[in-house]
Amino acid sequence: xxxxxxxxxxxxxxxxxxxxxxxxxxxxxxxxxxxxxxxxxxxxxxxxxxxxxxxxxxxxxxxxxxxxxxxxxxxxxxxxxxxxxxxxxxxxxxxxxxxxxxxxxxxxxxxxxxxxxxxxxxxxxxxxxxxxxxxxxxxxxxxxxxxxxxxxxxxxxxxxxxxxxxxxxxxxxxxxxxxxxxxxxxxxxxxxxxxxxxxxxxxxxxxxxxxxx
Amino acid sequence: xxxxxxxxxxxxxxxxxxxxxxxxxxxxxxxxxxxxxxxxxxxxxxxxxxxxxxxxxxxxxxxxxxxxxxxxxxxxxxxxxxxxxxxxxxxxxxxxxxxxxxxxxxxxxxxxxxxxxxxxxxxxxxxxxxxxxxxxxxxxxxxxxxxxxxxxxxxxxxxxxxxxxxxxxxxxxxxxxxxxxxxxxxxxxxxxxxxxxxxxxxxxxxxxxxxxxxxxxxxxxxxxxxxxxxxxxxxxxxxxxxxxxxxxxxxxxxxxxxxxxxxxxxxxxxxxxxxxxxxxxxxxxxxxxxxxxxxxxxxxxxxxxxxxxxxxxxxxxxxxxxxxxxxxxxxxxxxxxxxxxxxxxxxxxxxxxxxxxxxxxxxxxxxxxxxxxxxxxxxxxxxxxxxxxxxxxxxxxxxxxxxxxxxxxxxxxxxxxxxxxxxxxxxxxxxxxxxxxxxxxxxxxxxxxxxxxxxxxxxxxxxxxxxxxxxxxxxxxx
Numbered sequence: 001x002x003x004x005x006x007x008x009x010x011x012x013x014x015x016x017x018x019x020x021x022x023x024x025x026x027x028x029x030x031x032x033x034x035x036x037x038x039x040x041x042x043x044x045x046x047x048x049x050x051x052x053x054x055x056x057x058x059x060x061x062x063x064x065x066x067x068x069x070x071x072x073x074x075x076x077x078x079x080x081x082x083x084x085x086x087x088x089x090x091x092x093x094x095x096x097x098x099x100x101x102x103x104x105x106x107x108x109x110x111x112x113x114x115x116x117x118x119x120x121x122x123x124x125x126x127x128x129x130x131x132x133x134x135x136x137x138x139x140x141x142x143x144x145x146x147x148x149x150x151x152x153x154x155x156x157x158x159x160x161x162x163x164x165x166x167x168x169x170x171x172x173x174x175x176x177x178x179x180x181x182x183x184x185x186x187x188x189x190x191x192x193x194x195x196x197x198x199x200x201x202x203x204x205x206x207x208x209x210x211x212x213x
Numbered sequence: 214x215x216x217x218x219x220x221x222x223x224x225x226x227x228x229x230x231x232x233x234x235x236x237x238x239x240x241x242x243x244x245x246x247x248x249x250x251x252x253x254x255x256x257x258x259x260x261x262x263x264x265x266x267x268x269x270x271x272x273x274x275x276x277x278x279x280x281x282x283x284x285x286x287x288x289x290x291x292x293x294x295x296x297x298x299x300x301x302x303x304x305x306x307x308x309x310x311x312x313x314x315x316x317x318x319x320x321x322x323x324x325x326x327x328x329x330x331x332x333x334x335x336x337x338x339x340x341x342x343x344x345x346x347x348x349x350x351x352x353x354x355x356x357x358x359x360x361x362x363x364x365x366x367x368x369x370x371x372x373x374x375x376x377x378x379x380x381x382x383x384x385x386x387x388x389x390x391x392x393x394x395x396x397x398x399x400x401x402x403x404x405x406x407x408x409x410x411x412x413x414x415x416x417x418x419x420x421x422x423x424x425x426x427x428x429x430x431x432x433x434x435x436x437x438x439x440x441x442x443x444x445x446x447x448x449x450x451x452x453x454x455x456x457x458x459x460x461x462x463x464x465x466x467x468x469x470x471x472x473x474x475x476x477x478x479x480x481x482x483x484x485x486x487x488x489x490x491x492x493x494x495x496x497x498x499x500x501x502x503x504x505x506x507x508x509x510x511x512x513x514x515x516x517x518x519x520x521x522x523x524x525x526x527x528x529x530x531x532x533x534x535x536x537x538x539x540x541x542x543x544x545x546x547x548x549x550x551x552x553x554x555x556x557x558x559x560x561x562x563x564x565x566x567x568x569x570x571x572x573x574x575x576x577x578x579x580x581x582x583x584x585x586x587x588x589x590x591x592x593x594x595x596x597x598x599x600x601x602x603x604x605x606x607x608x609x610x611x612x613x614x615x616x617x618x619x620x621x622x623x624x625x626x627x628x629x630x631x632x633x634x635x636x637x638x639x640x641x642x643x644x645x646x647x648x649x650x651x652x653x654x655x656x657x658x659x660x661x662x663x664x665x666x667x668x669x670x671x672x673x674x675x676x677x678x679x680x681x682x683x684x685x686x687x688x689x690x691x
Contacts, residue, residue, distance in 0.1 A: 016536050019416060019516055023655045029635045032287065032301050034261045034308060045657045050643070073346070074537065076417040079450065080653060082352040082632075084368035104599070105421060106352060106366055106451050109383075113370035166243030169515065181378045183237060184247060188380055191249050192236045192276075201473035201481045202251060202345065206278045 002115050004144065006175035007098040010069030012142045014130050019081035020073055022107060026089040039092030040084050046181040060093070068093075070142055070151075072129050074207050078107025085112045097144045099151060099161060101126055112167055113177055117146060119161035129159060146172060216573065225493035227388045229423040229458040232488060238380055245382045250365075252344040253316070253375045254331045255282040256301075257309035258636060259350030263373035264312040272377045281340055282313045282320040285330045287636050288333055290626040292597050295596040296323050299637050315443065317378075327470075329602020331630045332356035332364075332570035336440060337602055339469025343458035343485040348375050353570045353652065355451070358443030359436055360466065361458030361488055363423070368448065377404050386452040389422035389498040390490075395505040400686040402580070403438035404572060404650070404669040407445040410502050410509035412520040419451025422498060426456050426488060430504045431678045436465040437576040444571045445652050448517040457489040475648045494664050511557050511682055512654045512667040514545030515536050519654070522558060523684045529553040549664050550646070558684050562666070564647035565596040566659075566676035567623075569633035572650035573601030575608050581674035582614045584685065590622035591680025597639070599631040614678065623677070648676045651671040 010159055018172035047058050059167040062070065071090065077100040078086060080177075087110045090098065099115040106201040121129070132153040133140045143152040144161075152158045163171075170180075196203055226234075236248040253276075257508065260282070261640040267274070270462060274280060287302035289296065290346065296306050306323070315319040321327040322487050327338055330352050335341035341357035341364070348354065357364035366372040371381060391410055397442045411418075424446050434442070439456045446454025458461075465471050465484045473481045507523035511568075530542040530553060549558070567573070567581050578598065590596045600606035606628055609615060615625045632639040635658070641647045641673075643662025651658075654665040659682050666682065675685040 018541065021653075021655050023653070023658055027657055027661075028634055029661070031258055031636050033304055045661060050661070071591060076420070076450070079416060080447075080655060082350060083368045084367050084370060086369070101302050102417065104417075104450065106368060110368035115367070144492065151637060164243070166245075170243070175465065178270070178374050178377045179381065181247065181374065181380060183380055184241075184380075185378070187247075188249065188275075192379070195249065199481075199484075201477035202342070203279070204473050204477050206471065207549075 002159045002176065005096070005115050005117065005171050007143065007145045008069050008145045010096070011064050011067050012067040012072055012129070012133050013068035014187065015059065015071060015073045015131060018074040019076045019079055022078055022083050022086035023080055025078065025086040026083060031083060031085060038089040041198050042089040042093045049117040064138065064140065069096050070144060071098045072073040072126065072133065073098060074126065075107050077103050079104035081105045082162060084114070087111050087116055091116050099129065106149040112171065115171065116176070117163070117171060119163050121159060121161045125159040128157070129153065132157065162190070163207050218573035219230050223433055225495070226408045227490040227494040227496065228361065228425055228488050229363070229388055229455060232344050235344070241382060244384070246385050247380050247382050250375050250379050250381060251279060251642060252335070252340050252347040253280045254340065254347065254349040255280065255309070256286055256287040256331050256351055257284050257299050257305040257351070259369050261305060261308040261312065261371055263369050263376060264308070266373045267376055274318065274376045277380045280318045280376070282309055283326070283328055283331055283334060284309055286630045286634055288323050288629040288630045289637055290629045290639055291444070291629055294323065294627050295325045296370055300311045302637060308590050310522060313512070324331045325589065325602050326607065328572045329604065329644055330573065330630055332444065333573060333601035334358055336436070337469070337604060339466060339472030341482070342466060342472060343413070344488050348381060351442050353446045355445040355446040355453045356440050356570055358453055358455035359441070359445065360441030360462055361674050362456055362484065363455065364443070364453055381534045384421070386423040387421055387498070388496045389419055389424045389451065390496040391426055391500045391502060392506050393426065393428035395428050395430070395503050398507065400509050400671065401507050402669040402671065403434055403441040403506065404505055404511045406504065408512070408517065408574050408667065410505045411445065411448050411517045412510070413502060414449060414500055416518045417450040417533055418515055419446065419449040422451050422567065424449060424451045425453040426454060431456055432459065435576065437574045440574065441536045441571055445517070448652055458485045466660065494672050506604035509669060509672050509685060511672065512665070513549065513551060513557060514542060515654055516541070516545065517654060517667065519545055520576065520667070523558050523682065525556050525557060527551045527553055527557060527566060537635055558682055560666070560682045561646070562594060562676050562681060563645040564641050565590070565594055565673050566599070566632045566647055566649040566651065567597065567673050568599030568601065568631050569649070570601065570630070570650040571652045573599060573605065575605050577650065578605070578609050578614050578671040580614070580671045581670040584671050585621045585678065586617050587625070588678045590677045594679040594680050596622060597626060597632065599626045599639070600628050601629045621678070630661055641665070648673050648682060
């Protein structure tokens with residue numbers, strides 16, 4: 001089990017770009033070891049200069065956004081590589097929720113499996129939320145309420161977001177996907193036995209007797 | 214309900230739905246489908262935490278016999294390399310080996326003649342078969358769609374999920390089709406077809422979809438070219454892509470190491486022949502690409518959709534109607550060090566890279582060698598060929614292709630992902646411009662500050678010789 005997640009209250013930062021790819025979220029330099037400091041590597045190519053120092057103009061290097069818990073981005077966020085380190089980097093930095101008009105498929109799946117809320121908003125809400133962050137630049141505190149499916153700005157304006165109901169419930173409970181699937185272990189083995197009987201050729205040549213224990 | 218199932222079977226069905234339905238264990242309460250994974254291929258950069266997770270939760274690998282591991286991403290490609298050659302990669306390479314050994318998973322490591330890029334060895338060894346469902350912790354798993362398989366790229370949590378359950382819980386992808394109509398011109402390859410489709414439809418066109426590539430132009434492609442086409446389905450935003458199997462596919466699979474043999478093979482082939490879309494099958498999204506309008510493609514920006522014919526110009530961002538696209542294009546052109554309106558042909562290059570899961574198979578190397586034979590790489594250019602697998606390297610060497618490349622001044626390296634993902638030592642220097650047969654031209658993709666132009670193997674070879682991007686149809690490279 002993971003801890004359940006019902007919402008987050010905190011600073012919202014804006015990445016006002018479409019098609020932010022996972023190479024940008026976590027550059028390949030951070031993928032060379034099993035346990036890198038992914039939070040430090042988040043948006044590494046934009047966050048640091050060639051000398052390794054922070055670029056002060058990058059949003060996550062500025063107060064109050066260096067403590068952001070919510071990220072607002074434009075459409076097709078997380079496109080490109082399947083690297084789950086993109087999600088780990090956001091989570092380890094402290095981001096608990098990404099709001100965007102759309103997400104790339106693999107990133108979207110990876111996020112749910114790490115308790116990172118990825119919520120879809122419409123284009124008008126995207127613009128309104130970005131404007132609200134601008135207006136409240138010193139104190140851009142937003143409230144994400146997962147059961148209600150809303151995000152509320154500092155001035156009380158409330159915007160709906162979309163998360164499939166069953167996925168939201170699983171996040172709130174903190175379901176472990178593998179545990180959930182293993183409840184169906186009987187069905188899985190029945191499927192496999194039936195497939196092996198009707199399609200023996202599919203599994204011919206795959207036995208591992210030749211591999212030394 | 215059986216009645217429903219029968220009437221559903223009588224409905225016109227797409228090739229994708231036929232294969233998906235055959236893998237359906239059950240539909241879950243949340244509406245997602247639990248599908249059985251016939252083959253699971255592991256690579257070293259996305260699997261170590263999955264094994265940690267298994268051990269923490271005291272789970273076992275459910276079907277080690279359906280699981281295969283290789284080492285491709287972080288391996289050195291230095292000729293004569295071994296597992297120790299790239300010190301930075303040792304930890305992940307060691308973990309891939311020790312985890313495979315501990316769980317009795319077959320591993321094709323750097324010392325094995327069957328080693329290579331996951332998406333190259335899957336089809337090559339007959340691990341990927343028509344109509345099978347294959348998962349791998351890598352987005353380009355869609356490559357195996359070239360055989361009519363469902364290749365599903367996943368993250369590390371789902372790698373662990375497959376290890377523990379041999380299934381994936383997924384939202385059923387929607388059906389999309391891209392039909393390539395008309396005659397393909399000279400010098401135009403599968404790489405150009407898919408780049409053009411991405412340019413025309415955009416990098417999010419396939420979101421949530423399984424894309425079937427159809428049309429006479431696709432039927433005429435050999436399997437290796439179909440693998441290239443399906444490889445870049447992810448750059449179209451799709452969950453996966455496929456070409457329905459036909460006789461070309463069946464002949465490709467026959468005799469491969471892990472493919473069924475003898476009577477098994479004939480039984481399998483009969484079934485594979487049925488995995489085509491019914492004539493009246495419905496596609497939620499259906500597009501046509503006009504092949505006659507396609508010239509060899511080259512990207513000019515930092516997204517695969519930033520692409521044009523080699524005979525065209527870098528666009529003026531002002532010409533994009535959409536404001537977002539305008540801003541992205543302007544930023545991309547700046548990053549690439551280009552100017553709006555300049556001709557793509559003639560852009561000088563510093564590095565030429567032939568390799569990656571997109572274009573590193575024997576036919577790709579042969580196409581490049583045809584251009585290179587008897588010529589020299591331009592003096593200022595670093596040119597590399599990295600075969601997609603050790604067996605591709607051996608086959609190419611048996612044909613003498615290594616000599617052709619070496620004599621021309623190319624480096625002839627050992628198999629791996631190399632300069633496509635740049636997690637090993639193969640990196641494009643900051644500010645340098647590389648023309649590459651790879652699949653992603655993102656900022657910093659080939660190394661910090663690197664600039665990437667995507668193109669076909671023959672186009673990359675021609676550019677290496679000329680020292681600048683050149684239209685191979687004009688014979689400047691031949």
